[in-house]
Amino acid sequence: MSSKTSTQRVPPPEKPETTRTRFKVIAAFWAVIIFLGLPIWWKTTSIYRAHLPFQEMVDWADAKSCRPVFPLEIQIAAPSVPDLEAQLLLRTTQHTLDDLNEFSAHHLRLKLAEDGDNTGDIREEVHGKPDTALTVRLVPQDNLPIPRSELNLETTQLDVFYSPNQSPIPSLSNSPLSTFIAGELQRLFSEEKATIAHILSNGHTQLSENISRRLRRSLKYADTYHLAFSLFTPGPAPSSWEVQEAIEGYLSPLLEAFSPISNFTVDTQVQLYATFSPTAPLPEFDESQSAWTLKQEDLSAFVNAAEWPLSPSIGSGPTINFLLYVPDPSQSPMVVKENTATSWIIPQWGGVFLLNPSLSNENPSNPPHLSKDSLRPAFMTFSHQLLTLLGTPTTPTSLPLRLQTLIRIRAATLLLSASSTMGSLARLTESLPSIPIPATVAASVSTTLSHLSAACTHLREGRFSAALDNARVAETEAERSFFEKSMVGQVYFPDEHKVAVYLPLLGPIGVPLVVGLLKEIKRIIKGLKGQ
Amino acid sequence: MQLFLRLLTLSFLFLCILPASTEHTSNWAVLVSTSRFWFNYRHLANVLSLYRTVKRLGIPDSQIILMLPDDMACNPRNAFPGTVYSNADRAVDLYGDNIEVDYRGYEVTVENFIRLLTDRLDEDVPHSKRLGSDAGSNVLVYMTGHGGDQFLKFQDAEEIGAWDLADAFGQMWEKKRYHELLFMIDTCQANTMYTHFYSPNIVATGSSELDQSSYSHHADNDVGVAVIDRWTYYVLEFLETQVTSANSKLTLGDLFDSYDESKIHSQPGVRWDLFPGGEKEGRLRTLVDFFGNVQNVEVENANATDPGSLQEDLIEITRLVEKWRKRDQEYLTTRSDASNQSSSGTSQSNTESQTLSSYFSQRKNVGPAKMDGENCWQKRLVGVSVLGACAAAWFAGSILGRT
Helix, strand or coil, X not given: CHHHHHHCCCCCCCCHHHHHHHHHHHHHHHHHHXXXXXXXXXXXXXXXXXXXXXXHHHHHHCCCCCCCCEEEEEEEECCCCCHHHHHHHHHHHHHHHHHHCCXXXXXXXXXXXXXXXXXXXXXXXXXXXXXXEXXXXXXXXXXXXXXXXXXXXXXXXXXXEECHHHCCCCCCCCCHHHHHHHXXXXXXXXXXXXXXXXXXXCCCCCCCHHHHHHHHHCCCCCCEEEEEXXXXXXXXXXXXXXXXXXXXXXXXXXXXXXXXXXXXXXXXXXXXXXXXXXXXXXXXXXXXXXXEEECHHHHHHCCCCXXXXXXXXXXXXXXXXXXXXXXCHHHCCEEECXXXXXXXXXXXXXXXXXXXXXXXXXXXXXXXXXXXXXXXXXHXXXXXXXXXXXXXXXXXXXXXXXXXXXXXXXXXXXXXXXXXXXXXXHHHHHHCCCCCECHHHHHHHHHHHHHHHHHHHHHHCCCHHHHHHHHHHHHHHHHHHHCCCCCCCCCCCCHHHXXXXXXXHHHHXXXXXXXXXXXXXHHHHHHHHHC | CHHHHHHHHHHHHHHHHHHHHHCCCEEEEEEEECCXXXXXXXXXXXXXXXXXXXXXXXXCHHHEEEEECCCCCCCCCCCCCCCCCCCCCCCCCCCCXXXXXXXXXXXXXXXXXXXXXXXXXXXXXXXXXXXXXXXXXXXXXXXXXXXXXCEEEECCCEEEEHHHHHHHHHHHHHCCCCCEEEEEEECCCHHHHHCCCCCCCEEEEEXXXXXXXXXXXXXXXXXXXXXXXXXXXXXXXXXXXCCCCCCCCCEHHHHHHCCCHHHXXXXXXXXXXXXXXXXXXXXXXXXXXXXXXXXXXXXXXXXXXXXCCHHHHHHHHHHHXXXXXXXXXXXXXXXXXXXXXXXXXXXXXXXXXXXXXXXHHHCCCCCCCCCCCCCHHHHHHHHHHHHHHHHHHHHHHHHHHHC
16 A cells, blocks of 8 residues: 555645645635624624613503502682681591592692682693692572582683581581582592593493493594595585685684694595495485484495595594585485484594585575585584594583593503503514614603603693693604614524525535635644644 | 303303403404416405405495505406406406505515504505504405415515514504404415414414415406406305395304315315404404494484583583684784774774684795705715715825836
């Protein structure tokens, strides 16, 4: 064997120079791989995940960070009662109220008014002072067997009439007057209390049918609603309406009153020759009512969703549709069969009003133009429908009070929804490791958390409009962080797919490089041993 | 007697539970075809037939997301231009003149589909292209195309895995974007697509088991290709012949019982385990819970006087309007008093017209935005410096190279 090799021509021994060059070449290749290739591969395939304060987010979602409370400040203005007695009355009433209250997160706090004429406005400025929810004015009146109350409909003021001899006697802890006031207050805020208890318990408390129906009808909160007013008629007339004047006259006061809660944009359209859908049940003539009637169960098919242009693609935010339908002269007047109503609400969508213009007998045709006055019933109804669709509570009969209640309800809803979004985001990022978390999300999260805690503080101190403002910002930011555009999970690759991608790339390059490296290492080890 | 009592309590319990759990407030449908090209005519016809059905049962276009990756109606090979038929009798033109395709052509991608479900879309994407469902929405998701074991091909170019779909639904549930979800898929090995789902309140059904193909139903010789798939055909047959109105009381159980393997030529599957109450509860859901549109219209009784009723509200609104008008007038008179003492005797009609004109003058017309906002000198400076740097590098290179 050895003799054979000796006869074979041996390549000339390698010069140490070439060995050194080969070492340099291999080292250069590996240096490029290690110092350039690997970092680039690492950088380009890794997913950027910004740090999120998970624990804090989960705490908010689990309602550990904040327990929303609703202390309502109620001022008692009793100009005719001496100060000391008023204090006593206040204390006994407060005591009775606290005894009556079962839901501790929502409670009423009585306070003596400094000067008599503090009538609350719904757009009260915030100066670090709690919003006054209600002013109770004590008015002495002779010859009253029992106290009597009257809610002022234009302001947030409750007038309580009492006969002066019912004024609290210091020895009695439970005078009839204080019991009466406490009972009245309790009654005024009972719906609000039930609603807030329902929201805070995540819908686990039972509600009365009335309140749950209202919640079902109302739209989700948005800071901008689009109102779309449409005039539909199956014939050529009426082809114009004084809609701008009607909206300015009948609707804008309400929209103005809503301005602390939401913004509104208004769009209008007129659609002539708008027919019912072919499958919709047609109105029938009712002799006894001498009117064309629609059955109540068929009303859901009244709006021809397929053909009437009621598409909601106006900007962001929900659209509330208001439909004014003027029936054909041959089908006029048109009413609902069961109760001869001419309007109905479609929950979470809008309202419909049937306008039956008076027709002359000889030549029945609709008027070509609808004046502001003829639109009045329609737009008043639309205003009412708007109140309902926005979730305004029904019970205290005074509108300012109802709007104030709505502020508190909305603040509670937004606070909870933003908190739960935080929890969702935290769970999402933990459960989907392949999803990128950009820095903007982290920024949004921190904005949300700070506004949430600000809203919580405002609530605790009774500044509800400020709390709503903060909760609104928190909600917007929370939504933005959850729906961040770049946070789409990368398409899932099973491991065999990764092998299939990398192997054809790395195989042909990798084999000579690895073999070269092994050979070189072997040579060096041999050289070391030889020494 | 005891049995009777038990039955009574059971039915009572049932009555108590059912309304609370079935309650949903809106309906959405996401109908997706994923394949291109003329020979996949049937996949688009599948989707369009289902689109027609849900529209007939009352879901408005604004709540239907329709994804069509190709335009069969205008395909040059279509012998009946402008129409799509799902049956050789060509009785119903599915394209019709009232169809709203939300995503078409190359917009139908895996990414867009996932973005649609999770609503991770740009702010300027219009409402019609978004799934605006919420915690009270029942969502119907129907997909059809070519698929395999745990994937569904999109556009011959990419595919969506069963994991991605499960994660998308998981995120929807996490953000409360559905109340209950019905997932239907007609593709080869369709049942593998829903094996990875993990979020609750989903009922899933597919056309074929693992390693089974899903077949087309019949071809139209004049159109020249198959026009509908078997499973979809029989589902639609049931929906069209049995569910005739939006008040139908037929349930999901009825639909799934109508599956006939000898007709479908593959084994359709149903997955119940994610649904609360499992199969027993899920079978009771009516079909119109998913294919129809809930609309509990509330008529306003003009004579009722309870709080919050129409009449009560009208009084308050009138009061508000009056108050507003008064305030406006006061404001105007004080202003005119301040500006001009002599004009204090302006008539009321004059004031009114002033009120109106002041309203109108508040309205601003938004003109087109000017485009010269950018600093053009800065841009020029950047350009010059880049050019200069390049020239310098070239000079330096040539000088160094010479040496």
